[in-house]
Amino acid sequence: MWRYVVKRLLLLIPVILGAILIISFVLSLSKGSPAEIILGPGFQQEEYDEYNRELGFSDPFFVRYFRYVGNLVKGDFGTSYYNKTSVWSELKARIPISLRTTFMALALAALVGVPLGVLTAVKQYSMFDTIPTAMAMIFAATPVFWLGMLLMFFFAVKLGWFSVLPVGKFKDLILPTLSLGLPHAARQMRFTRSSMLEAIREDYIRTARAKGCKERTVIWHHAVKNALLPVITVIGNSFGAMFGGTVIIEKLFVVNGIGSLMVKGIGNRDVPIVTGCVVIIALVYSLVTMVVDILYAYIDPRTKARFIK
Amino acid sequence: MSKKDLYKNTDGEKFIETDKLLIIKNLEVIYKTDKTTVHAVNGIDLELGKGETIGLVGETGAGKTTTALSILRLLPEVTAHTPHGEIYFNGENLIQAPEERMRDIRGDKISMIFQDPMTALNPVYTVGEQIYEALELHAPEHKTKEELNARVDEVLKMVGITPERKNEYPHQFSGGMKQRVVIAMALACEPELLIADEPTTALDVTIQAQVLIMMRELRDRLGTAMIMITHDLGIVAQTCDKVAVMYAGEIIESGTAEDIYNSGKRHPYTEGLFGSIPDLTEDTDRLKPIPGLMPDPTNLPKGCYFSPRCPYATDKCRSEHPPVHVDGDHKIACWLFAEKEE
Amino acid sequence: MAENTANAPVKKKKRKNSKLADTWRLFKKRKTSVLGLIIFSIILFMVLCAPLFVEKSKVEESDWEYLNSPPVAGHPFGTDDLGRDLFARVLYGGRNSLEIGLVSMVCALFMGVVIGSLCGYFGGVLDQIVMRVLDVLKSIPTTVLALAIVAALGGSKTNLILAIMISQTPAQVRLVRSAVIGIAGREYFEAARACGTSTPRIIFKHIVPNCIGTVIIQASMAMAQMILQAASLSFIGLGIQPPEPEWGSMLSGAREFMSSAPWQMIFPGLFIMLSAYSFNLIGDGLRDALDPKLRS
Numbered sequence: 050m051w052r053y054v055v056k057r058l059l060l061l062i063p064v065i066l067g068a069i070l071i072i073s074f075v076l077s078l079s080k081g082s083p084a085e086i087i088l089g090p091g092f093q094q095e096e097y098d099e100y101n102r103e104l105g106f107s108d109p110f111f112v113r114y115f116r117y118v119g120n121l122v123k124g125d126f127g128t129s130y131y132n133k134t135s136v137w138s139e140l141k142a143r144i145p146i147s148l149r150t151t152f153m154a155l156a157l158a159a160l161v162g163v164p165l166g167v168l169t170a171v172k173q174y175s176m177f178d179t180i181p182t183a184m185a186m187i188f189a190a191t192p193v194f195w196l197g198m199l200l201m202f203f204f205a206v207k208l209g210w211f212s213v214l215p216v217g218k219f220k221d222l223i224l225p226t227l228s229l230g231l232p233h234a235a236r237q238m239r240f241t242r243s244s245m246l247e248a249i250r251e252d253y254i255r256t257a258r259a260k261g262c263k264e265r266t267v268i269w270h271h272a273v274k275n276a277l278l279p280v281i282t283v284i285g286n287s288f289g290a291m292f293g294g295t296v297i298i299e300k301l302f303v304v305n306g307i308g309s310l311m312v313k314g315i316g317n318r319d320v321p322i323v324t325g326c327v328v329i330i331a332l333v334y335s336l337v338t339m340v341v342d343i344l345y346a347y348i349d350p351r352t353k354a355r356f357i358k
Numbered sequence: 359m360s361k362k363d364l365y366k367n368t369d370g371e372k373f374i375e376t377d378k379l380l381i382i383k384n385l386e387v388i389y390k391t392d393k394t395t396v397h398a399v400n401g402i403d404l405e406l407g408k409g410e411t412i413g414l415v416g417e418t419g420a421g422k423t424t425t426a427l428s429i430l431r432l433l434p435e436v437t438a439h440t441p442h443g444e445i446y447f448n449g450e451n452l453i454q455a456p457e458e459r460m461r462d463i464r465g466d467k468i469s470m471i472f473q474d475p476m477t478a479l480n481p482v483y484t485v486g487e488q489i490y491e492a493l494e495l496h497a498p499e500h501k502t503k504e505e506l507n508a509r510v511d512e513v514l515k516m517v518g519i520t521p522e523r524k525n526e527y528p529h530q531f532s533g534g535m536k537q538r539v540v541i542a543m544a545l546a547c548e549p550e551l552l553i554a555d556e557p558t559t560a561l562d563v564t565i566q567a568q569v570l571i572m573m574r575e576l577r578d579r580l581g582t583a584m585i586m587i588t589h590d591l592g593i594v595a596q597t598c599d600k601v602a603v604m605y606a607g608e609i610i611e612s613g614t615a616e617d618i619y620n621s622g623k624r625h626p627y628t629e630g631l632f633g634s635i636p637d638l639t640e641d642t643d644r645l646k647p648i649p650g651l652m653p654d655p656t657n658l659p660k661g662c663y664f665s666p667r668c669p670y671a672t673d674k675c676r677s678e679h680p681p682v683h684v685d686g687d688h689k690i691a692c693w694l695f696a697e698k699e700e
Numbered sequence: 701m702a703e704n705t706a707n708a709p710v711k712k713k714k715r716k717n718s719k720l721a722d723t724w725r726l727f728k729k730r731k732t733s734v735l736g737l738i739i740f741s742i743i744l745f746m747v748l749c750a751p752l753f754v755e756k757s758k759v760e761e762s763d764w765e766y767l768n769s770p771p772v773a774g775h776p777f778g779t780d781d782l783g784r785d786l787f788a789r790v791l792y793g794g795r796n797s798l799e800i801g802l803v804s805m806v807c808a809l810f811m812g813v814v815i816g817s818l819c820g821y822f823g824g825v826l827d828q829i830v831m832r833v834l835d836v837l838k839s840i841p842t843t844v845l846a847l848a849i850v851a852a853l854g855g856s857k858t859n860l861i862l863a864i865m866i867s868q869t870p871a872q873v874r875l876v877r878s879a880v881i882g883i884a885g886r887e888y889f890e891a892a893r894a895c896g897t898s899t900p901r902i903i904f905k906h907i908v909p910n911c912i913g914t915v916i917i918q919a920s921m922a923m924a925q926m927i928l929q930a931a932s933l934s935f936i937g938l939g940i941q942p943p944e945p946e947w948g949s950m951l952s953g954a955r956e957f958m959s960s961a962p963w964q965m966i967f968p969g970l971f972i973m974l975s976a977y978s979f980n981l982i983g984d985g986l987r988d989a990l991d992p993k994l995r996s
Contacts, residue, residue, distance in 0.1 A: 067836030293841025
């Protein structure tokens with residue numbers, strides 16, 4: 050077991066290095082040098098050159114890449130172009146905020162989506178199937194930010210249950226969580242439903258019936274456990290999509306998380322900030338994927354036997 | 359449509375007096391999908407005494423498995439219908455029995471072994487748990503956990519698996535071993551009737567013989583009646599007292615094994631089946647396969663269903679359904695023999 | 701037997717169209733899929749034939765008598781803060797939104813088919829390299845990747861398409877690759893190889909027809925995803941630049957007037973949702989009709 054965990058942790062290193070490479074490359078395509086951004090219009094040429102030299106911007110791409118990685122190992126995410134603060138100090142405060150929203154949305158999506166998925170599969174063709182399925186179709190097609198705006202309009206503007214300009218209280222997390230979580234709840238419901246429908250058609254279900262099991266036992270004991278195995282992976286993937294979705298939702302709800310930091314960084318053309326945000330997002334997502342894979346390996350006896358010796 | 363409606367038909371009594379274990383009368387099963395109606399079983403009659411073994415023989419798609427599933431009432435709910443027919447088990451009409459009653463019967467009085475042991479076991483539970491469940495469902499209330507666990511060990515030993523392996527998962531067993539587990543599970547409650555649906559088809563040839571011999575021994579020891587579904591006449595010869603040959607959802611010939619194997623009279627289809635197996639005692643160069651394919655069950659031919667492939671077919675065969683020729687226990691549905699009588 | 705041979709030529713003629721007819725029959729069995737097709741047709745008609753409903757000039761023309769007006773006779777969807785007709789902006793903006801979705805879907809799918817089938821068919825080093833790159837890309841959520849790309853390249857329609865295409869390609873590659881590998885492992889494929897069939901022939905006769913279903917289903921589902929993604933990026937302000945209309949950026953503008961002019965956010969959002977919704981419904985129907993696994 051531990052060998053597997055260590056192996057997965059080591060595999061994270063090339064993935065993160067690759068992610069940094071990709072994002073550095075993408076951002077290196079942006080127009081303008083840091084000096085231009087820092088100094089603003091009307092700068093002196095010497096000043097400009099000096100800044101570029103100081104930031105190492107005149108070095109070739111790969112030199113800059115390895116320097117960034119080297120600094121990163123030391124825990125140094127670089128310095129913001131815009132307000133000259135250390136990127137890590139900006140990130141540090143915001144990571145928990147975004148993680149909290151994402152995990153709450155994930156919990157909502159899983160707690161609503163998975164049981165509904167099982168229910169709709171079991172009651173296939175009845176109204177307990179058609180109504181939730183139709184609802185899920187609509188939610189899966191709703192853009193998170195539009196859902197957020199509608200929720201904000203009804204619950205904050207019209208009903209006044211929430212403040213329009215949130216201050217960071219727990220209550221202020223409810224609307225972002227709902228708008229991030231509901232579309233994913235719909236997706237997880239749809240996935241659980243089809244996984245469950247597949248499981249119900251398996252031969253071992255017929256075996257269970259032939260044993261004389263009650264229909265309830267057949268479903269909840271024999272089908273659900275099998276059907277939920279692939280759902281675990283999907284929930285893990287949802288985490289990534291939701292964590293990415295905070296970029297949009299945080300802007301809408303004025304939440305001070307990584308997502309809004311990234312958008313702000315893009316607006317200011319603040320490359321270190323944007324890179325830092327992407328690296329953190331990639332790292333957290335990879336860690337979550339890893340935990341999910343390990344969990345899967347642990348729950349599924351077929352993989353468990355292979356990994357845990 | 360609820361499950362109960364599906365099986366409800368007005369034919370037959372709820373109970374009849376009989377000393378036979380199983381009587382199937384005029385059973386018909388159809389599968390209805392949006393576009394087509396598949397006539398899977400078309401009015402079959404079958405009788406089985408206590409402790410007897412009957413071989414249900416036929417090609418793939420002849421309706422053997424459908425017949426077996428309808429005895430347990432495990433046909434797919436959405437598509438399958440039984441327009442008429444009766445299935446009496448110990449005199450009780452299963453077609454009309456309530457679902458709760460069926461649950462008591464399944465696994466306890468009638469068990470089934472499925473064709474593919476690879477998929478028949480639930481991959482996320484240990485084999486011990488799965489056998490335990492079968493026992494627990496039908497155990498009398500006073501049985502303790504320890505007694506049931508001891509019984510799990512016992513049945514595993516019975517099928518030649520060391521009880522220590524009960525904590526392993528199905529994927530840790532080979533195909534033959536999995537089928538042994540399935541058999542152990544089916545026999546755990548000592549059922550009166552065991553339905554074995556091609557129990558050895560998915561196994562290697564060497565394993566096939568082992569499993570078959572074991573099943574025969576267990577049947578003799580426990581006195582279980584058995585329906586052996588197979589397309590292999592060799593297996594039938596080794597295990598069965600009686601034989602029923604199915605073709606396109608009908609039993610076209612039935613009788614004792616003696617009748618089918620050694621009497622001079624055979625349905626042309628049965629004849630063809632024998633022609634399809636190599637005979638080592640005879641010096642033939644080639645096998646004689648039956649020409650053509652089974653008729654499309656959504657569009658059965660007029661007259662005798664076998665007539666398009668039958669070398670003896672006459673115009674009468676193609677237009678009228680053949681009557682059953684009866685000679686003691688031996689029944690043949692063919693114009694060939696009906697005409698001889700006239 | 702005689703009857704069968706007599707029937708044969710007739711049957712053959714029928715078969716020519718039967719695949720398409722069969723697909724349509726299975727597709728329309730699902731009423732919701734037909735609904736999806738209808739919804740999309742209506743949206744497409746309204747967007748493509750927008751000049752039938754309202755002149756193009758209305759998109760940027762301000763009606764100073766109606767600022768932030770709710771729906772009225774001349775302005776069925778109301779007006780925005782500059783007095784521009786929202787009906788015109790939604791219809792003409794739809795051209796941008798749908799174009800971005802459609803073009804990036806086709807491009808991503810094309811990349812997916814080419815790279816995915818090469819990897820799946822030939823395997824080996826190429827496959828290894830591509831898969832490792834995909835593993836890396838998987839660690840960056842698509843929204844974040846697309847955001848970074850438009851941020852670097854600057855907001856424009858082409859860059860938006862490029863960003864969405866690049867961020868969605870990995871998923872398509874994986875899908876096509878696994879479909880091809882699934883087919884390459886089957887027996888009829890082995891049989892074709894054993895018969896000495898040439899590689900291009902195997903690809904076009906056996907692999908392409910067998911994964912085309914997967915690709916078509918995916919195209920529909922991906923289209924929904926990409927419409928949503930394009931809208932998200934525009935919403936952040938990184939897509940189509942104003943005053944050019946686009947559904948996502950219209951919502952971004954509507955946010956300010958949420959309490960005073962809530963209708964501004966209704967229609968653009970509704971159109972995004974209905975487009976994505978209709979593509980998901982169509983995709984479900986196509987799956988019913990084309991997925992060989994469900995065809996039993």
